[in-house]
Structure formats: C-alpha cells, structure tokens
Amino acid sequence: MPLDLDLTASAVVDDPYPYFAAARTDAPVQWHDGLGMWLTFTHAAANAVLRSRSLGRLWSPRDPAQPMPFFELIHVNSLLENEPPTHTRLRRLVAGAFARGHVERLRPRIAELADRLASDVAEAGAEGGIVDLIPLYAEPLPVQVIAELLGVPESDWPLLRPWSNAIVKMYEYAVTDAQREAAERASREFVEYLRDLVARRRTQPGEDLVTSLIAETDAHGTRLSEDELVTTCTLLLNAGHEATVNVVGNGMTALLTHGDQLSRLRADPALVPGAVEELIRFDSPLQLFERTATADTEVAGVLVESGTKIAALLGAANRDPAVFAEPERFDVARADNPHLGFGAGIHFCVGAPLARVELQASLATLLRRFPALALAEPPQRRPEFVIRGVRSLPVTVH
Known part of the structure; x- marks a missing residue:
C-alpha cells in the first residue's frame, strides 16, 4: 500500500518526526506515489542508500520544457551530482585543495567573525x-566563512546569501515559476561572478581555496576545468552555507526550549563538540537526499528497479530507536551519535571538517557572550520540507 504522507503539509513541515515514527512501524522502505520514489524510514535503510554503488546521483533537468542553462551548469559538473569515475577525479582534486590547510587557516578567523557578529x-x-x-547571527556567519574560504572581498559578501537562497529553493518539491526564474537568475549572476574571480586568481594568486583549486592537479597532471571549478565554489556556498544556517537556527531553538540541556552545556563548555553533533541529529537541516538505481538494487527487502528513485530520509534515520537510545530526547552529552547529517559513503560532505569548526565556534560564542540568552517569542519555521530551518528566532540577550 503506497505511503500516505504529504511532505508539504504544514503539520509535517512543522514537525515531521512523529510522522516518520509512525511510518517506521509499518516498513523501513515505502513507496510514495506523489513523489514517484521510495522513501526510507530507518537508519539502516538510509545508510544503505547512501553507500550503495548501484544507487547513484544522476543529474537530469527538472523540467526539460523549461531550460535553465546556468542552473544546470552548476549541477551537471558538481562532484555531488556525479558518480565514479568522474566523481573520483573531482573528489580527489577538491579534497587535495582542502588539504592545503584551509580549515586550520580559518579557525581563528571564524572565532573572530563569530565574536564580531x-x-x-x-x-x-x-x-x-x-x-x-537568524539575520543578525546565523545567516551572516556561514556566508562570511565561505567568502573567506573562497577569497571573496568583504565588499561583495552581501551578494552571496541572496544567490544561495534563490538557488536552493529549487531543491523543494513545490516550486513556482517565480522561484524558477529567480534561481536561474541567481545561478547566472553567481557563475559570472566566479568566472571573474577565477580569472583574477590566475594572475593574482592568494591564500584562498580558489587559488588552491586552480593549482591542484592529480597524478596524471589533470586539473579542474573552469566549469568544474565554478561549480565546486557554488556547491560550497549552497550546501555549506544553507546547512550551517539551519543547524544554528534549529539547534538554538532546541537548546532554548530544553533549559536543562542549555544549563548543562553552559556548566561544561567541553561538551560543545558533542553538542554540535546532537544539534545536527536532533533536527536535521537536510531532511531528504535522492538516489537513482543504476541497476536493480535491494534495500531493506524492497527491490528498487533500475531507473527508479529512492530517497534517504535523514531526519527519520537520525531518530531511529534501533540506533539511538531515546531518540526523541535532546541530549547534549549523547556519546554514541552516528548521525547521517553529513551523509555517508563516497558523497560524505567534503566540507564537514570546516562545518564542524564553524558550528563549534558559533555555539561556543553564543554561550560565552550571552549567559542570559532566552526565547522572546516562538520561532517561525521555514515553509519548506527538504531544507529544514527557522526563518526567525526572536531572543532576548540581557
């Protein structure tokens, strides 16, 4: 029997976890007629989807009748949207550029930016x-970090957030024509901006990741093409920035509505690194990640036929009682926490080390600077399901 769950319904968007728990009792993998794909509801099934080599990221235009050439450009060349051997080459080059010390280079700068905000x-x-x-702290910090990473001048920082906001709207399942047009316009503007930045770094190298990406070569002397380089920079902004904003927003909402856990964290700042992992698990910023079967594949007893889509519901996986003791309990000292917030397998988030440094600095700074931080009004949740977050988090700080 097909699953009867409207992921765009306001009640599901507000709090999807009871719906996931109810569905999980029926079966670990279920067919959704509306989406035309299988959905997973257990950690094991989601993990299998993310790790299976016969379930791939196969990019195709969302609607061929409405071409979006710049939006397509920043996806068709992405390491996130490709499988081996293309993915292997892209991942090796991007990881090699990251390995040039950018995370450690940015660590003190991230703390400085957080303190300034x-x-x-x-x-x-x-x-x-x-x-x-949200607008004063959660949104600007990751933009500034990604801008510092890429070497974007401070005068151009305000450009990045609107571009990212418009592009990621396309990842939802209900998109208006106006949102489609805005996403294509933002993609074009961002691509043109990055082409100019790359051209400048070819003649004026810096200490930024763009310079490292330009210089990176594999064992055969192969470099990233300009389209691949531009796409990588776009991915870092959209994936890294959006997720980080929503971990901070969702996470501070959880902390400010669980006073015992906030007090525990204030009393022991050494818990911050583990608390960040719990923030990601408890209210996942990315709820759904699609794969397409390149061959008939069995997942949790279900045959996913070649060409059929299956999505790992990360929010459901991260609340699975088979893996997490008392999964509905928010626990900043949770020790065993194999959440899937950064993915798994070959598509595990390449920016995870930077995201962890940024999130730890963000949380530690708020705790240190605002000992009286408290909710002033109920947070306002974003109306989207796939990318989950709050758009307003009213607080008092004194």
Missing part, C-alpha cells in the same frame, strides 16, 4: 530589546 547582537539587544538571531 555577537557584538552586533549585543548592541541590537541592549536594554532588553528583542533580537532575531
């Missing part, structure tokens, strides 16, 4: 005023 929050919340943490 915290000062803006403190000023806005002076004398007990209400402050929205």
Whole structure:
C-alpha cells in the first residue's frame, strides 16, 4: 500500500518526526506515489542508500520544457551530482585543495567573525530589546566563512546569501515559476561572478581555496576545468552555507526550549563538540537526499528497479530507536551519535571538517557572550520540507 504522507503539509513541515515514527512501524522502505520514489524510514535503510554503488546521483533537468542553462551548469559538473569515475577525479582534486590547510587557516578567523557578529547582537539587544538571531547571527556567519574560504572581498559578501537562497529553493518539491526564474537568475549572476574571480586568481594568486583549486592537479597532471571549478565554489556556498544556517537556527531553538540541556552545556563548555553533533541529529537541516538505481538494487527487502528513485530520509534515520537510545530526547552529552547529517559513503560532505569548526565556534560564542540568552517569542519555521530551518528566532540577550 503506497505511503500516505504529504511532505508539504504544514503539520509535517512543522514537525515531521512523529510522522516518520509512525511510518517506521509499518516498513523501513515505502513507496510514495506523489513523489514517484521510495522513501526510507530507518537508519539502516538510509545508510544503505547512501553507500550503495548501484544507487547513484544522476543529474537530469527538472523540467526539460523549461531550460535553465546556468542552473544546470552548476549541477551537471558538481562532484555531488556525479558518480565514479568522474566523481573520483573531482573528489580527489577538491579534497587535495582542502588539504592545503584551509580549515586550520580559518579557525581563528571564524572565532573572530563569530565574536564580531555577537557584538552586533549585543548592541541590537541592549536594554532588553528583542533580537532575531537568524539575520543578525546565523545567516551572516556561514556566508562570511565561505567568502573567506573562497577569497571573496568583504565588499561583495552581501551578494552571496541572496544567490544561495534563490538557488536552493529549487531543491523543494513545490516550486513556482517565480522561484524558477529567480534561481536561474541567481545561478547566472553567481557563475559570472566566479568566472571573474577565477580569472583574477590566475594572475593574482592568494591564500584562498580558489587559488588552491586552480593549482591542484592529480597524478596524471589533470586539473579542474573552469566549469568544474565554478561549480565546486557554488556547491560550497549552497550546501555549506544553507546547512550551517539551519543547524544554528534549529539547534538554538532546541537548546532554548530544553533549559536543562542549555544549563548543562553552559556548566561544561567541553561538551560543545558533542553538542554540535546532537544539534545536527536532533533536527536535521537536510531532511531528504535522492538516489537513482543504476541497476536493480535491494534495500531493506524492497527491490528498487533500475531507473527508479529512492530517497534517504535523514531526519527519520537520525531518530531511529534501533540506533539511538531515546531518540526523541535532546541530549547534549549523547556519546554514541552516528548521525547521517553529513551523509555517508563516497558523497560524505567534503566540507564537514570546516562545518564542524564553524558550528563549534558559533555555539561556543553564543554561550560565552550571552549567559542570559532566552526565547522572546516562538520561532517561525521555514515553509519548506527538504531544507529544514527557522526563518526567525526572536531572543532576548540581557
């Protein structure tokens, strides 16, 4: 019997986890007529989907009748949307560029940026005023970190967030014509901007990742093409930035509504690294990740026929009681936490080390600077399912 679950319904968007739990009791993998694909509801099934070599990321235009050439460009060349051998070559080059010390180079700068934004929050919340943490803190920090990583001048930082916002709207299952047009326009503007940045770095190298990507070669002397380089930079902004914003938003919502856990974390800042992993597990910023079968593949007893899609529901996997003790309990000291928030297998997030440094600095800074931080009003959740987050987080800081 097909699954009856509307992922766009407001009740599901507000809190999908009870629906996942109910579905999990029926079967680990179920067919969804509306989406035309299988969905997983257990950790084991999601993990199998992410790791299977016969379930791949096969990019195809969302609607061939409405071409989006720039949006297609930044996906067809992406390491996220390719399988071996193309993925192997791209991953090796991108990982090699990252290995040139960029995460450690940025560690002190990330702490500095977080502290600077915290000062803006403190000023806005002076004398007990209400402050929205999303636009003042959660949104600008990852933009600034990615900009520093890529070597984008500070004067251009305001360009990045609107581009990312418009592009990621296309990953949802209900997209308007206006959103489609905005995504294509943002893709074109971002691609043109990055082509110019790459051209400048070819003649004026810096300490940034773009310079490292230009210089990186594999064992055969192969380099990234310009399209691949531009696509990699776009992926780092869209995937890294959007996820980080929503971990901070979802995570601070969880902390501010679980006072015992917030107090525990304040009392022992050494818990911050583990707490970040729990923030990712408890309310996953990315809820769904698709794969397409390149051959008939069995997942949890279900045959996924070649050419058929199956999606790992990461939010469901991260609340699976077979893997997580008391999965509905938010526990900043959770020790055994094999969440799938960064993916698994060959598509495991290449930027995970940087994301962890950024999230730890973000959380530690808020705890240190604002000992009286508290919710002022209920958070307003974003209306999308796939990329889960809050768009408004009103707090008081004094």
